[in-house]
Amino acid sequence: MARSTGKTLNSVQDDAAQGFIFVPLGGTGEIGMNFNLYGCDGAWMAVDCGIGFAGPDMPETEILLPDPAFIVAQRDALLGIVVTHVHEDHIGGIARLWPQLRCPVYATPFAAAVIRRKLNEAGLTREVKLNIISSGGAFVLGPFQLRYLAMTHSTPESQALAITTRYGTVLHTGDWKFDPSPIVGGVSDEAGLKALGDAGVLAIVSDSTNATVEGHSGSELDVKKSLEGLIMDLPGRVAVTCFASNVARVAAVIEAGVTAGRHIALIGRSLGNYIAAAQESGYLTDAPDFIPEKAIGSIPDDNLLLLVTGSQGEPRAALARIAADTHPHAVLGEGDTVIFSSRVIPGNERSIATVRDGLAKRGVNVITDDDEFTHVSGHPARDELRKLYRLVRPRYVIPTHGTWRHLSTHAALAEEEGIATVLVENGDVLQFGPGSPAIVDTVPTGRLAVDGERIVPLKGGIMANRRRMLFNGAVIGSFALDGAGKLCGMPKVSAPGLLDDEDSRLRHEVESEFRDMLGKLHAEFRKNEADYITAAKAGLRKIIGRHFGKRPLVEVHAIQI
Known part of the structure; x- marks a missing residue:
């Protein structure tokens, strides 16, 4: 599990020109901002381009982006951004960073529908070439032969990406799990994974989010059944909060509300956008007509279910405004209930606690996954990681998508299974070939802050002055x-x-x-x-x-x- 040093080449451009390399610029050693580069024979490809959320230790900003400066300097060789799925930490940076990257985007129909809306908001619809690839489809970008493999996650059409070059095949998993009963979309393509393993896989670059969790991540079907039982028995208004992009959970909440005989209102613009994109792509087509926000007051409390954004305590989201009694239409009080159908993302503990405390002060009953079965993770626990290893049989595992604790625990698990590992973090240049995988170089990395309509360096003068003003x-x-x-x-x-x-x-x-x-x-x-x-x-x-x-x-x- 020790970091490999390898041979340092004169430049990273030479690394890409003479071999097959992996360079994470975001999402490795941290949660969020997933932005990964693969280089081969002088060409480059990006996998995902996401955002991160600033925690309470960065009050000067809210949304973070990975700094793309390294690849922007050679963007003529950037063949495209390939998207694994639609969560914000994987696609939220595309519209914001595309003016610097200026390359085609490749995504499945549902991901393309969501991205198209974001591009439209940014005024980029006509400029960006958005290529739609079917789930499980194959395509070629320069020296990269690519194939999507369908994986179950908490949103439809999540894909692992098999990347084949003359140096070997790497499986980039994206976010995934093994769920025998997903609410939306199909099960993971185990046959495809095994066939890939039969053909030979050099390495898996894999999600490490739940590498510290023993057992299995659980099934969305079980959460749906639990939510149905909870909502059926609750009096007054009921609100459920989850990620808008967690379409499987959104579907489960909608079905639970219908079963309980409640009319459903969507509170938060992003929910409407994701549901519209899902329906455009053939999902959630049997959802009922939703109650407009302005009409909430006309529905009896016992017949109303609110599906609300803001599960992470985001101060501008709908739930925070409800907790502060500043939302123009949605009001909760004594005898009502809010169900958190989500996990706490590290760094958001304080903001979530503030929202929950605000709700409690208003007499609202707050239910979390500590109280009832309201959430399962969309990421693989240790038994699922072991199963993936046995299907694919890689020579190496490269942990990504997590903090250093997640990465090192994942590496230890892989080595227990007899698989060699290389630990990397943002900015490391991992050469897959020629030769054995090893870290051969590093590139500069950093974070950008979204400041209204502009993007500025997080450590630049603007944000430094903003922080100084906040405290002094x-x-x-x-x-x-x-x-x-x-x-x-x-x-x-x-x-x-x-x-x-x-x-x-x-x-x-x-x-x-x-x-x-x-x-x-x-x-x-x-x-x-x-x-x-x-x-x-x-x-x-x-x-x-x-x-x-x-x-x-x-x-x-x-x-x-």
């Missing part, structure tokens, strides 16, 4: 100068987060000290406006430091009169 505040000093550079009147100081309207005495002290400091600046500063502004900022920063013990972001504005 911001101060703006304004003053007027005459033609000779002499101060006119009293400067004004605005300090959001430090001074409020009731601090008139303290504000006057700060402004008076700022005036005195400006008046004492050396005459030489007055000859150069830039030098004057720099000296004024430094002086105001010292004044604020003395009064508040803080180092806020400081700006000054000089007005010439």
Whole structure:
């Protein structure tokens, strides 16, 4: 399980030109932001392009993206993005990063329907070549012979990807599980996996999310039955929250609601988008007509089921607004129930607890998977990983999709089964061939932050200043100068987060000290406006430091009169 060092080549471009390599830029060593590169004979291919969610330790932003700079520098050789399934941590970055990547996208019909909606929102529909590949279909991208293999997951048409080159075959699993009774879609293609193994597989690059969990992940059918029993017996309004992209769970909740005789309302725009895409692709076609949000109040409480987004405590999602009593239509209170049909993604514990606490304060009964059987994972537990190994019989296992704890535990399991492993993390260059798989190089990696309509470096000046403002505040000093550079009147100081309207005495002290400091600046500063502004900022920063013990972001504005 030790990391292989191998031979370091002069450049990663040479690695790709002379062999078959794997370079994860996101999702390996972390949860989310899955973005994987495969290079062969000078050509490149990306598998998935997802987003991640910033936790409470990054209050300056909400959505994260993997930094594609390495592949953008050679995007002429990028043949396409191949999508394994529609979860946001695998497709959420496509529309946002495509203007930098500018390559075709390959996806199954359902994934294409979801991606098309995202591209339309971004105004990219006409620019992106979106190629639809049937579930289990085969296609070729340059030196890569590709075949989808259907896998069960919590959303339809999840695919593993068999990647065959002249150096051998690698199976990139995507997200998967073995479920004999999926609610939506078919079972995993075990016959196809065995046939692939019979032909010979060099390595599996596999989901490690549940590598620490012994046994089996469980069946969606069992969750559906449990939800039906729960909802049938509950009084008042019932709300169920899960991921909008978990179409299997959405289907189970809808069926449970119908069985309980409840009308169903969708709360959250993403739910409507995913259900529309699913129906366009032939799924959920027997779903009932949904109650519009504005009509919720016309349905008796005991006959109403709300399907709500926001299971991870996202502050802008529908459930957080319901918990804060700020949603314009959906209201929950004493005697109502919210069922969390989801797991807690690491890093979201605090935000989820805040939402649950808000619901409890309103008298809402909160049910989680700690209380009742409301959730099964869409990822393989250890028995399923063992089964995959025995079907495919790879020479190597490359754990991905998880934190380092997940990856190392997965590697230990594979080695217990007699399979060699190589542990990689984002930025490692793993050469599959020629020769034995080994890490031969590294590339720069990083994270980008989605800031409204733009994308900025997470560690760049904008986000650094945002974080500084969050913890230390911001101060703006304004003053007027005459033609000779002499101060006119009293400067004004605005300090959001430090001074409020009731601090008139303290504000006057700060402004008076700022005036005195400006008046004492050396005459030489007055000859150069830039030098004057720099000296004024430094002086105001010292004044604020003395009064508040803080180092806020400081700006000054000089007005010439």
